[in-house]
Amino acid sequence: MSEKRNKRIAEHLKKMPPIYRATYKKAVAGKSLRAAVNSFCAECTMWQREEVRLCASLACQFYPYRPYKPNESGKTISCSNQPPDGPDFAPELIKSED
Numbered sequence: 052m053s054e055k056r057n058k059r060i061a062e063h064l065k066k067m068p069p070i071y072r073a074t075y076k077k078a079v080a081g082k083s084l085r086a087a088v089n090s091f092c093a094e095c096t097m098w099q100r101e102e103v104r105l106c107a108s109l110a111c112q113f114y115p116y117r118p119y120k121p122n123e124s125g126k127t128i129s130c131s132n133q134p135p136d137g138p139d140f141a142p143e144l145i146k147s148e149d
């Protein structure tokens with residue numbers, strides 16, 4: 052990674068809640084598309100899991116892949132082993148699916 056990119060990433064990391072940093076690091080390292088989507092959705096909603104679940108941006112390219120989307124019965128589904136009634140959006144607890 053270039054020095055310039057590393058610097059930008061370090062600056063960006065400082066602006067996000069610590070609990071989301073591991074997933075972001077995994078995403079920017081190119082290690083997981085799942086981490087990239089989770090991290091992007093978390094940031095898009097200012098790190099509010101409920102807002103990701105309720106996302107109304109139907110045209111967003113990540114909409115079908117966002118974490119915590121409700122299933123057909125309206126229940127929130129986890130993209131992995133994160134329980135729907137678990138702690139606030141914690142992407143580092145989400146198992147990579149790539």
Ligand code: SF4
Nearest residue numbers: 092095106108111114
């Ligand atoms: S799916 Fe929704 S929460 Fe995720 S990036 Fe798109 S607009 Fe944001």
